[in-house]
Amino acid sequence: MNIVLFTFSGTGNTWWTVQSFKDLAKKKDIQVEILSIENILDETPLFFTDIYDRADIIGLAYPIYGSSWPHIVRDFTFQLLQHISHHHCSSSDTPKILVLTSMMLFSGDGALVPRRYFKRNGFQVKWAINIPLCSNISIPIFRANPYPIEKIEKNKQKALVKLEQLLDTIIKERPWLEHQYNLPYRFVAWLQRMTEPLLFHLVHFSVDPLRCTLCKQCVRFCPTHNITYNKEIDRIIFKDNCTFCMRCYNLCPVYAIKAGKKTSLPPKYKRLEPIMKDFSYTELHKE
Secondary structure (H helix, E strand, O other): OEEEEEEOOOOOHHHHHHHHHHHHHHOOOOEEEEEEHHHOOOOOHHHHHHHHHHOOEEEEEEEOEOOEOOHHHHHHHHHHHHHHHHHHHOOOOOOEEEEEEEEOOOOOOHHHOOHHHHHHOOOOEEEEEEEEOOOOOEOOOOEOOOOOHHHHHHHHHHHHHHHHHHHHHHHOOOOEEOOOOOHHHHHHHHHHHHHHHHHHHHOOEEEOOOOOOOOOHHHHHOOOOOEEEEOOOOEEEEOOOOOOOOHHHHHOOOOOEEEOOEEOOOOOOOOOOOOOOOOOHHHOOOO
16 A cells, blocks of 8 residues: 655644654555655646556645644645646546644644545545644744643654554545544634634734844745845845744744744743654755
């Protein structure tokens, strides 16, 4: 069995999830190929149809944002469907769809969000589950400090058990659509999605020029190229295409990223340490 997982990870939680899934799958003779969305945005249609032809399961993996998905994942999904839908019409063997998400406290039906788009194009989302790990958000408007290492390790052990269960359902070809029939969860998730635009309206990121050392890590690793360096004024500039991944905020070595009008400094607003050993942002991002 061959699974291809298109992955977006803001600060490492989803990356740890898919790497763990791959390691567990290998023990069951299931091949998992992980492709970072950031590294394939410029690929040709042939790239996508080749994956369609060789994959038994095509997967999306992403972090949950308020029971929704990052817009970089949404846009990529539309691109993926555009390339493979025509190919799908002439093929009798259709890959099944897997959605695997990482989350903080609550997701509702966040893993089911892509389902209607795949269904509209003739694809079946057969597995969609959420993996609770930890927070990467600690800002004045929404303070949720990262968990201590002991709790993170406990969550990781629980996640491994859940990923094992997922693999068992895949092998037995049994569907698993988490919270599909949980109406209270789905209602709360709907409310979260309705208020999500408010979060983007309230929280704007910028740089404190007095703290910034112009290391340009935020520019280098921004997945949507939302952050640029303006030579004329010698400053870092944020545009309006933020996907709210929190990467720049957690990466900044001198805590110069401002949320709203405040520079959120430790120890009051702690940062997320990478939860996967040897994790590097260069694994996610095209240089």
